[in-house]
Amino acid sequence: MLIKVLGSAAGGGFPQVNCNCSNCADLRQGRPGLRARTQSSLAVTGEGATWVLLNASPDLRQQVGAVPELAPRAQAGARMSPIKAVVLTNGDVDHVAGLLSLREGFAFTIYATERVLQTLAHDRIFDVLDARLVERVPLAIGKPVELTGGGARLGLTLEAFPVPGKVALYLEDPKAGPGLGTREGDTIGLRVTDAASGAAFFYIPGCAAVDTALADRLRDASLVLFDGTLYSDEEMIAQGLSSKTGRRMGHISMSGPEGSLAAFDGLGVKRRIFVHLNNSNPVLREDGPERRQVEAAGWEIAFDGMEIRP
Numbered sequence: 164m165l166i167k168v169l170g171s172a173a174g175g176g177f178p179q180v181n182c183n184c185s186n187c188a189d190l191r192q193g194r195p196g197l198r199a200r201t202q203s204s205l206a207v208t209g210e211g212a213t214w215v216l217l218n219a220s221p222d223l224r225q226q227v228g229a230v231p232e233l234a235p236r237a238q239a240g241a242r243m244s245p246i247k248a249v250v251l252t253n254g255d256v257d258h259v260a261g262l263l264s265l266r267e268g269f270a271f272t273i274y275a276t277e278r279v280l281q282t283l284a285h286d287r288i289f290d291v292l293d294a295r296l297v298e299r300v301p302l303a304i305g306k307p308v309e310l311t312g313g314g315a316r317l318g319l320t321l322e323a324f325p326v327p328g329k330v331a332l333y334l335e336d337p338k339a340g341p342g343l344g345t346r347e348g349d350t351i352g353l354r355v356t357d358a359a360s361g362a363a364f365f366y367i368p369g370c371a372a373v374d375t376a377l378a379d380r381l382r383d384a385s386l387v388l389f390d391g392t393l394y395s396d397e398e399m400i401a402q403g404l405s406s407k408t409g410r411r412m413g414h415i416s417m418s419g420p421e422g423s424l425a426a427f428d429g430l431g432v433k434r435r436i437f438v439h440l441n442n443s444n445p446v447l448r449e450d451g452p453e454r455r456q457v458e459a460a461g462w463e464i465a466f467d468g469m470e471i472r473p
């Protein structure tokens with residue numbers, strides 16, 4: 164099994180079109196120790212010939228162009244793609260908008276929870292994905308499924324599980340109370356297993372908290388790719404970028420007593436990699452103290468093009 168990180172940034176990417184935070188401004192100035200990142204997506208293969216995208220970002224076309232293995236095979240006829248399936252972990256714009264760049268008429272399968280599939284079904288722009296070619300398969304929580312797409316078995320098994328989170332920003336309902344209308348299935352984590360080797364990893368790009376159920380699930384895992392949106396809960400406010408805390412956005416922070424560094428401490432996870440990094444996050448500075456701290460705690464920071472062999 165091979166994972167390629169297509170995009171390691173959170174929604175907006177790095178730099179973000181309208182953002183003048185010190186990270187974005189310094190990156191534009193060419194300051195060393197900062198590198199650009201596209202929005203949140205992974206590509207995974209079991210046997211090497213067929214690929215599954217975990218989330219489809221608005222930068223999908225650029226991301227696919229940067230990975231030769233995702234190009235059409237030369238001998239395969241006029242039209243083909245090695246991309247045979249797309250799995251969605253929520254309905255966020257940074258995770259679903261790339262579906263619109265896959266409307267060129269080839270067969271693949273979309274896997275998502277019933278809640279996220281309903282969101283796609285209610286928005287007619289996604290009807291550009293021809294239903295005769297693009298199958299939409301609901302993911303049942305806790306029931307592993309063998310991935311298929313384009314008429315092929317993909318050699319990967321997927322298990323979806325709910326994680327603490329929040330409904331997509333554009334679906335928030337302020338009248339629905341503090342949860343803003345969030346329900347189970349709005350945010351999931353994935354466990355992907357290579358059918359041939361048995362190797363497995365967890366992918367959880369959005370997560371509001373590590374509760375007991377999640378901690379128990381992740382204990383002693385060999386590899387977890389986890390929500391690295393923010394370093395501190397109030398960093399967007401402190402930098403004058405937003406009035407929202409990480410908690411309000413449905414994202415756990417790295418630091419603090421309830422942060423991910425503390426939550427994973429002692430869990431026995433062998434390899435820990437932060438993905439979905441917001442452009443405000445100080446760990447993006449490769450020479451900064453926050454970066455040193457998270458690396459000393461055993462974490463890696465994903466970058467676009469990173470290859471991981473679970």
Ligand code: MLT
Pocket residue numbers: 173174175255256257332369412413
């Ligand atoms: C998030 O991860 O919180 C969302 O991508 C935010 C957004 O939709 O901009």
Ligand code: MN
Pocket residue numbers: 173174203255257258369439
């Ligand atoms: Mn996001």
Ligand code: ZN
Pocket residue numbers: 178179182183184185186187188442443
């Ligand atoms: Zn910024």
